[in-house]
Amino acid sequence: MSPTCKLTYFDAMGIGEPIRFLLCYGKIQFEDIRFDFEKWPSMKPSTPYGKVPLLEIDGKKMHQSAAICRYLGKKLGLAGANDWESAQIDMAVDTITDLRLKVTEYYWEPEETTKQKKKETLLNETLPFYMEKLDALVKENGGYLVAGKLSWGDFFFAGVSDYMDCVVQFDITKDHPNLAALKKKIRELPAIKEWISKRPKTTL
Amino acid sequence: MSPTCKLTYFDAMGIGEPIRFLLCYGKIQFEDIRFDFEKWPSMKPSTPYGKVPLLEIDGKKMHQSAAICRYLGKKLGLAGANDWESAQIDMAVDTITDLRLKVTEYYWEPEETTKQKKKETLLNETLPFYMEKLDALVKENGGYLVAGKLSWGDFFFAGVSDYMDCVVQFDITKDHPNLAALKKKIRELPAIKEWISKRPKTTL
Incomplete structure (x- = not known):
């Protein structure tokens, strides 16, 4: 077929x-x-x-x-049991996108001095800021982004973090145990x- | 109350x-x-x-x-009668956001030469590109973004276009009759x- x-x-x-x-x-x-x-x-x-x-x-x-x-x-x-769960997934995903756009903006910056400046801001401020907040969110939600259960938001995070790892050249979840565990959980689904x-x- | x-x-x-x-x-x-x-x-x-x-x-x-x-x-x-209508609203809204981010990126650019360059690209390329495509979408969809009927996407467009008008200092729908009519329709709801x-x- x-x-x-x-x-x-x-x-x-x-x-x-x-x-x-x-x-x-x-x-x-x-x-x-x-x-x-x-x-x-x-x-x-x-x-x-x-x-x-x-x-x-x-x-x-x-x-x-x-x-x-x-x-x-x-x-x-995987889209939530009600409108509020669905909205929480949407909020998490759009937040991940805000972070991803900063990663992309750094990556494609053509001007070398500006790129170095963007890299510093990304690695020292933006990335730790988002990762700490998202890690706390996953902790609060029993190991998932929303409502203690698997949603499309978790797949979104795991998929996009593979890309972000490539850009920054390290595992962005390394200092964030709840996000690391979530990513692992997704990657270990058969x-x-x-x-x-x-x-x-x-x-x- | x-x-x-x-x-x-x-x-x-x-x-x-x-x-x-x-x-x-x-x-x-x-x-x-x-x-x-x-x-x-x-x-x-x-x-x-x-x-x-x-x-x-x-x-x-x-x-x-x-x-x-x-x-x-x-x-x-206002969120569509089924998953496909909802998805069409989501696609339109995220497309409007792609445009809006370009408008915002130009507006907040601190460096004057770069800002002028961004303005040219925005006014001569990005804005006409998106507005033509969105105008065609509204034409195809009977005067609305999706499925010939009012959705939250239409409110999203009308609300955000007020902001974009402020940034570029003209009515961005002026050469796009279907979008202009949609905006007017929203603004004339009592x-x-x-x-x-x-x-x-x-x-x-």
Whole structure:
């Protein structure tokens, strides 16, 4: 059977990896279409808003990583038991995105002096600030981001932290035991463990 | 009766205004707590993640504007009739946020030469690119962002475009008739019209 689900993204983990994690966890067979960063300028005009990831699923074309993950989260029963739980997942995910945008802003800064300054702020202020707060959140929520149980937010965190680790070149959870344990828990889910063992090795 | 709902934000429209629009539309009485930008450094440490807006509602403390708007959208029956409609709202809102972040990045750029460069890119490339695409989306969707009917995404667009207008100093919908009509439609809803007539006049 040919897969009816297609993910299009860079040959990278980035903000594609949380989608891949959720698809694997949900045993949704997908075509993992990857392209090199050099190919991006020629690909960009064919995308809905000049961005990836893109997901084709159930005959629908989706864009925006968080929106895609939330949609998959609902399909997989990982989107909270009520509006308040769902909102807590959304708040955590958008907070992780705030951090991720700072990581990305540093990574792609073309001007070397500015990049060094951004690196210092990121490593000494932004990253510790967010990681401490998120670690406390996971502690309060019994080892998960929300309501003491697995949600698509946890997959979002684990997927995006792989990318952030690549950028800063260390495990961002290393001084944050609750986040480290959460990441480990996601990575040890059989479907995710299998995916990680076979996924293409990339630098981002 | 004293309001049990409190919004805390800058004395600005910014990303607080879509929340104010939704609260007004839903006839949810709220305390509109505003502070000057100069007060922000002393306020920041008391916020959950160093960010505003914050909403207290139903005894719950919320942060992250899109998450708050989505939560209110669900309460008000403005969050789509099914998962696919909800996802389309999410995709549109996150796309508007991508644009808004570019507007904000230009606005707060401290270095004058870089700011001029960002302004050119914003006005000649980014803004027309997004506005054309979003205008086409609204055209396809019968005058709304999604599914030919009012959703929280439409309030999000109208609220945030007030802020973007302030930054670029013109009506960003002026060459985009479908978006202009959508914005007008939102602003002419009786509750929003009343709010706009009485809201504090701000520069952002």
